[in-house]
Structures are given as structure tokens and as C-alpha cells.
Amino acid sequence: PKVVTIGLGYIGLPTSALIANNKIPVHGVDISQHVVDIINAGKIHIVEPELDKAVAKAVADGFLRADTKPVTAETYLVVVPTPFKGNHEPDISYVKAATTAIIPLLKEGDLYIIESTSPVGTTEKMMEYIFAERPELENKIYLAYCPERVLPGNVMYELVNNDRVIGGVNEESTQKALAFYRQFVQGELHSTNSRTAEMCKLTENSSRDVQIAFANELSLICDKAGINVWELIALANKHPRVNILQPGCGVGGHCIAVDPYFIVAEFPMESRIIAQARETNNYKSFWCAEKIKNTRLEFELKNGREPSIAIMGLAFKPNIDDLRESPAIQITERVLQDSGDADLFIVEPNVHEHKVFKLTDYQVAAEKADIVVLLVAHNEFKNLSFKENQIVLDFCGIVK
Ligand code: SAJ
Numbered sequence: 001p002k003v004v005t006i007g008l009g010y011i012g013l014p015t016s017a018l019i020a021n022n023k024i025p026v027h028g029v030d031i032s033q034h035v036v037d038i039i040n041a042g043k044i045h046i047v048e049p050e051l052d053k054a055v056a057k058a059v060a061d062g063f064l065r066a067d068t069k070p071v072t073a074e075t076y077l078v079v080v081p082t083p084f085k086g087n088h089e090p091d092i093s094y095v096k097a098a099t100t101a102i103i104p105l106l107k108e109g110d111l112y113i114i115e116s117t118s119p120v121g122t123t124e125k126m127m128e129y130i131f132a133e134r135p136e137l138e139n140k141i142y143l144a145y146c147p148e149r150v151l152p153g154n155v156m157y158e159l160v161n162n163d164r165v166i167g168g169v170n171e172e173s174t175q176k177a178l179a180f181y182r183q184f185v186q187g188e189l190h191s192t193n194s195r196t197a198e199m200c201k202l203t204e205n206s207s208r209d210v211q212i213a214f215a216n217e218l219s220l221i222c223d224k225a226g227i228n229v230w231e232l233i234a235l236a237n238k239h240p241r242v243n244i245l246q247p248g249c250g251v252g253g254h255c256i257a258v259d260p261y262f263i264v265a266e267f268p269m270e271s272r273i274i275a276q277a278r279e280t281n282n283y284k285s286f287w288c289a290e291k292i293k294n295t296r297l298e299f300e301l302k303n304g305r306e307p308s309i310a311i312m313g314l315a316f317k318p319n320i321d322d323l324r325e326s327p328a329i330q331i332t333e334r335v336l337q338d339s340g341d342a343d344l345f346i347v348e349p350n351v352h353e354h355k356v357f358k359l360t361d362y363q364v365a366a367e368k369a370d371i372v373v374l375l376v377a378h379n380e381f382k383n384l385s386f387k388e389n390q391i392v393l394d395f396c397g398i399v400k
Contacts, residue, residue, distance in 0.1 A: 001026055001065070001071065002024050002075065003019055003027070003073055003074070004027045004029060004070045004073040004075070004076045004105075005019075005029065006070060007029070007116070008036075008066060009030075009080075009081065010152065011079050011115065011148045011155075013028070013039070013046065014048060014051055014150075014155045014159055015077065015115070015148070016058070017054040017058045019184055020058035020061070021054055021057060021058050021061075022183055023061075023063060024063065024183060025062075026058070026063060027067060027071050028065070028066045028067070029068065030068065031068060033068055036068055043055070048155050049153065049154075050156040070101050070102055071105070072107070073110075074111065075113065076102045076111070076112050078102075078113065078115065080116050082117050084262075088264065090265060092119065095116055095122060095126065096129070103130055107141075109141070110141045111143075111177060112141060112143045112144075113143075113145070114126065115145075115146055115148050117205075117258075119202075119265070120199050120266065121195060121198070123169060123195075127143050127169050142172060142176040143168065143173050144167060144177035145197045145198050146177060147197060147198075147200065149164075152253075152320060160186050163189070164181055164185055164187060164188075164190065165196075165197045165201075166191050168191075169193075174191045174193070175191075178191055202262050202263050205255050205258075205260065206260040206277070208256050209251060209256050209259075209274070209277045210273055210274060212248070212251055212256075212277075213251075213276070213280040215229075216250075218233065219247035229247055229397075230246075246396075246397060247395075248395065249284065249328055249331055249396065250330070250331075251281040252328070257281070257325055258325075260274045260277065285327040285331055288373075288375070289330075289331045289334040289335060289338070292331070292338075292371070292373055296309065296339060299370060299391065306339075306343070307370035308345065308368060309345070309370070309373060310366055310369035310372045311344065311346045311373050312347045312365065312372060312375055313377075313396075314326060314329055314357070315328065315351075315376055316328070317376065318377045319378055321348075323348075328375040332346060332357065332375075345364070345365035345368065345369055346360060346365075347361070347362045347366075349380045366381075369390065370389075371393065372390055372392045374393065374396050374398050375396060377396040386399075
């Protein structure tokens, strides 16, 4: 193969399939034998539109093969997760493990690229690690960082069409990496150094987190002030230079709620706004849970019985089935803890079953519940109508 990709997850697999479908032989590596078997059968283990066709074709044409071990190639792409540890410190152990697996295979002229979201300086750190093991390769191989920026649900399109930021540890590395991506990316390729490229990825997601925090802060203020925050934001956005995002029940997913910590961990004194945004967005989920609790207690006082509650939406954002790092799940868990004997209807139209929660049809839940809690703005919920005596807690701005 020409290319080895390490990590066949949400980004690694689509990237491998795209490269392979450009007739560049790819050897994809994953630690899971199960994942490897599924891919070699031309099938996929994740939900992403168009990915099934791309992988089936790449495997059928013989350009993509999966394995649990890397082999000799010319370009090595590291596309593994970078989670954080308990104290919000980034955990780059998967990047290091992937690099360790590649080190014995490297030879003069090879290109090593990290795509995983990484703290500033990771590419240089891996370079030092590689050269400590293989000093004869110093100045003989190329190393670069190039973050992915694709939106789940639109990955196959964005992988080709998004602009890419490419930062080498030196100019030759940057140029070598540019030439690599030019083979399959149609978006513009922007060159820089590896530290800037690493920081760029963290900056993009922190910027979104900070902007959502602003919207969430407004939602708390408006709740006290008796103002409809959705109307307020729509009106403020009529200003030609104002563009406020939408408040919600918190920020989830594995990127926006994670990446800002990579900056905060390393630059705690300087990153006050970034750290505060994380706190504000986390607090918003807690606030929603408290609001549900208080509404339930008020209902009980007034009616002398426990209300039934419908929790509408579990995914981390609208119209997807991804429940990972979802604030709606955290809120649901708290409601379950708080709500004693109350009837609880839990709804997620994009998922058939859940290992912990018993799921109810969304129309049934919305019809029966005394209190309807709208957590995620799924399309299905937009046409629901509610009865006069139902209490609706709309945390995602669906009710007009
Ligand atoms: N959210 C709000 N209000 C908004 C927009 C989003 O509360 O106005 C919430 C969502 O409900 C969700 C969270 O923010 O819980 C994140 O959703 P998202 O759609 O903003 O982002 P992700 O996590 O799906 O994908 C992001 C994207 N980054 C940016 O838009 C800067 C994507 O381009 C990145 O590739 C991806 O992170 C990643 O992998 O880093």
C-alpha cells in the first residue's frame, strides 16, 4: 500500500475510503478485530450517510484493506481519538501508541501526518520521540499536522470540499503534506507550521463553544427577565454585524465540549473566557435539570399528585442518532434520580432502543405527559401541538 491510516473510526474510515477511491492503495489499521472484519467484508460499523457505498467500493476494487497491524507504506496518517483524562488534561496516549507502531516501519522519504485533535506541540513531541528511537531518520522524513474539520452527518462531502490547514514541522514537510492532500481534496489547502495548525483546530471549536456560551448566558438572563430568548436573538441578529448562535440544553459531542480543555490545560492563566465558556455550557445542563425538578414540585403542590414527564430527545444535537457526550442524557439521568415515582416517558426518534432507558414513541409521550420537556430540536418535534393544561419546558426553541 501507499498509505497506512491508523484508526478506522468516525474520521479514519471515511478518510481511508476517500483516499482508496482515488485509486491510492490504503491499509487501514484498527485495534478492534471486529471492526477490521466488518470493513474487509465491505461493510461499516458507524452511521454516516454515503459511507457504506464508499467503503463497499473501495474494498471491492481492492484499494482498501483493514488489519490490526500496520505495514510498510509511504504515508502514515494518525487518526485516533484524543480524549481527556479525569482532570480535563488531554490524553495523547493513542497518538503515541499509533506512532510507536509506525516507528519500526519508517524509512527515508516517508510522510507522517497527525489528523487527531491534539494539544499544541504534539507533532513536535512525536518527532522527538521518533528521532530518539530512529536517530538516522533525522531530516530524512517529513512530519506534519492536518486537522479534520468535517461535520458528522456530512462527512463524505466535507472531506472533499472543506478547506484544510496543513502545518509541517518544517517547510519541506508542509509541501510534502500539501502534495498528499491535493490528490483527493478539492477545497483550498492552507499552509502553516505544525503548532499553528494544532492551535487552529482547537481555536475553531473553542470559538463555537464561546459563542454558544454567550447564547446560553442570554437564555438564563431572559428566563429571569421574562423575555423570549429566541425572539430576542432573532431580532439582535437583524443587526448587520451581530450573529448570535442558539441556546440549548448544553453542549455535547466529542469535539466542542472537549477541545477547549486542551487549550485551558496548557494555558490556564490566559484562557479565562475559554474556560468560563465550558463552565457556562456545562452549567446550562444542570440549570435545565433544576428547572424540570422545580416544575415537577410546583405541579405536585398544586395538583396533589406527581406529574408524568416526557423527555423529548437524547441525541447531542438535532436530527442525528449520536448519543455520545450528550447533555440531554445527563439531564435525563438527573430527572430519573430526582423524579421518584413520577411517570417518565423518554423519547429519541432516531434510536430504536437504549440499553438503560425504555423509549416511548414521541407522539404518545407528547400527548400523554403533564410536563413536556423539549431537549433537542429534532424535526419530528416541530409539528407537535400541546394541550392548554400541559406544561411545556422548551429548552431548544421549538415552540413558536
Ligand atoms: N449547539 C448549540 N447551539 C448552537 C449550535 C450548536 O447549543 O447554536 C450545540 C449542539 O446542540 C451540540 C454542540 O453544540 O450539542 C456541538 O454541535 P455542533 O454542531 O456545533 O458541532 P459538532 O460537534 O457536530 O462538530 C464540530 C464542528 N466544528 C465547528 O463547527 C467549529 C465540526 O466542523 C468539527 O469537525 C467537529 O466539531 C470536530 O470533529 O471537531
